[in-house]
Amino acid sequence: MSQLISIVLQAWKIDLYAVRDDINIAGSPERCEERFVVEDKDHRLFILERIASGAVARRRQIAIILDSLNKGGLAQALSYIPSQNDPLSPYVVCKQGAFWQLSSYISGISLNRPQYVFDHWRGREMSDFLIALRRRSFPFNTKKEDHLPMMGPHIIKSGNTCFNENSLFSIVAYINDLSETITRREPGLICRIEPVLEFLGREFMQIHDTLPVALCHGDFHPLNIIWSENGINAVIDWEFMGYKPEIYDLANLLGCLGIEDPRSLDHDLVEALITGLKSADIFSCESWYYLVEFMIAMRFAWLSEWLRKNDREMIDLEMDYLYLLMDNASDLKQLYS
Structure with a gap:
């Protein structure tokens, strides 16, 4: 799996250092097919998501809107990272027969429920x-x-x-x-x-x-x-x-x-x-x-x-x-x- 992830990350010109299975990811895991916390060689953390082919159009448009909201001042609307390989469709990458999106990993504090x-x-x-x-x-x-x-x-x-x-x-x-x-x-x-x-x-x-x-x-x-x-x-x-x-x-x-x-x-x-x-x-x-x-x-x-x-x-x-x-x-x- 690390080899596959390493290949996929090249779409963003990111060199994989480690897949961080030890880090929990917030949010529902059902929103994508798979997701991973990955660390690059500069020790930055990202979330890599593999998405279903049927969700590509919607996920691409959501990414465009999030980017617009983020640039408009809504910093908490976390935007996806555009790929440098495909300027016409930068927010969803097709690699190794699957579709992928990348965002920055944001750490936080667990809720004290209830x-x-x-x-x-x-x-x-x-x-x-x-x-x-x-x-x-x-x-x-x-x-x-x-x-x-x-x-x-x-x-x-x-x-x-x-x-x-x-x-x-x-x-x-x-x-x-x-x-x-x-x-x-x-x-x-x-x-x-x-x-x-x-x-x-x-x-x-x-x-x-x-x-x-x-x-x-x-x-x-x-x-x-x-x-x-x-x-x-x-x-x-x-x-x-x-x-x-x-x-x-x-x-x-x-x-x-x-x-x-x-x-x-x-x-x-x-x-x-x-x-x-x-x-x-x-x-x-x-x-x-x-x-x-x-x-x-x-x-x-x-x-x-x-x-x-x-x-x-x-x-x-x-x-x-x-x-x-x-x-x-x-x-x-x-x-x-």
């Missing part, structure tokens, strides 16, 4: 990041029918297969598709889900497609952040990046904090997070009003993950959490909006 969900400073830092992401990805229109960013014509074009108007992610469509699948495969579970579907169907399912959209990380939560002792070194795992309702990242983040410890939803971290975002005035009043419903809707993506893994314990926990959020929705709405 106590971190009460850290006021983390809420402030995550708020600052979401505000910076929104501002660095402007100017662009936020109408559903015209939501492409104006980050230069080389960044995203109307013909782009990954970021065009037809690719706008809908959690409502996702829930409907998942519900049909559960009805066929898990009839006992669909009975437990129906009250949640009824709750979302009162208003949220109808208004979802009218909410303003923005460029979102797509899977923003504390485990996809490389932390320092008092800040954020980098935000990773951008594979679900795209144009979504502007409140998407916040809804996912709050849901992840609450399942770690429901008490976190009205304590220091979340208070700092909400206060910072409201003071920046980057979300519409309508988005704030439906935030709690969006939190509940986003949990269906996590429920799908537990179903895929057939993790019955997590399925039961997720259902309990959905009911907890639904039963306390009025209080949470008053707190957040």
Whole structure:
């Protein structure tokens, strides 16, 4: 394997010193086929990822956007290192019959779980990041029918297969598709889900497609952040990046904090997070009003993950959490909006 990696790294004119199996890599290993921490002869560390052929187009375009965000001042949006061998397609290298991407290895501090969900400073830092992401990805229109960013014509074009108007992610469509699948495969579970579907169907399912959209990380939560002792070194795992309702990242983040410890939803971290975002005035009043419903809707993506893994314990926990959020929705709405 070292010989293969050494050959691949030549695309970046990097001489391999060692493959560092002793170093853990943050983020989900499922986002690529293989990944390695490699050290060069100058003792610099990098992450080398082998990616599936079907993911090449999307990963290339994500890399272009990350590079634009990074150069625009969002340093925590860790960009990929361009290859010097192919200036027309520098961010994904085809070598030895496979596709590869390279990024710098960023070290960090492990989260103290679950106590971190009460850290006021983390809420402030995550708020600052979401505000910076929104501002660095402007100017662009936020109408559903015209939501492409104006980050230069080389960044995203109307013909782009990954970021065009037809690719706008809908959690409502996702829930409907998942519900049909559960009805066929898990009839006992669909009975437990129906009250949640009824709750979302009162208003949220109808208004979802009218909410303003923005460029979102797509899977923003504390485990996809490389932390320092008092800040954020980098935000990773951008594979679900795209144009979504502007409140998407916040809804996912709050849901992840609450399942770690429901008490976190009205304590220091979340208070700092909400206060910072409201003071920046980057979300519409309508988005704030439906935030709690969006939190509940986003949990269906996590429920799908537990179903895929057939993790019955997590399925039961997720259902309990959905009911907890639904039963306390009025209080949470008053707190957040």
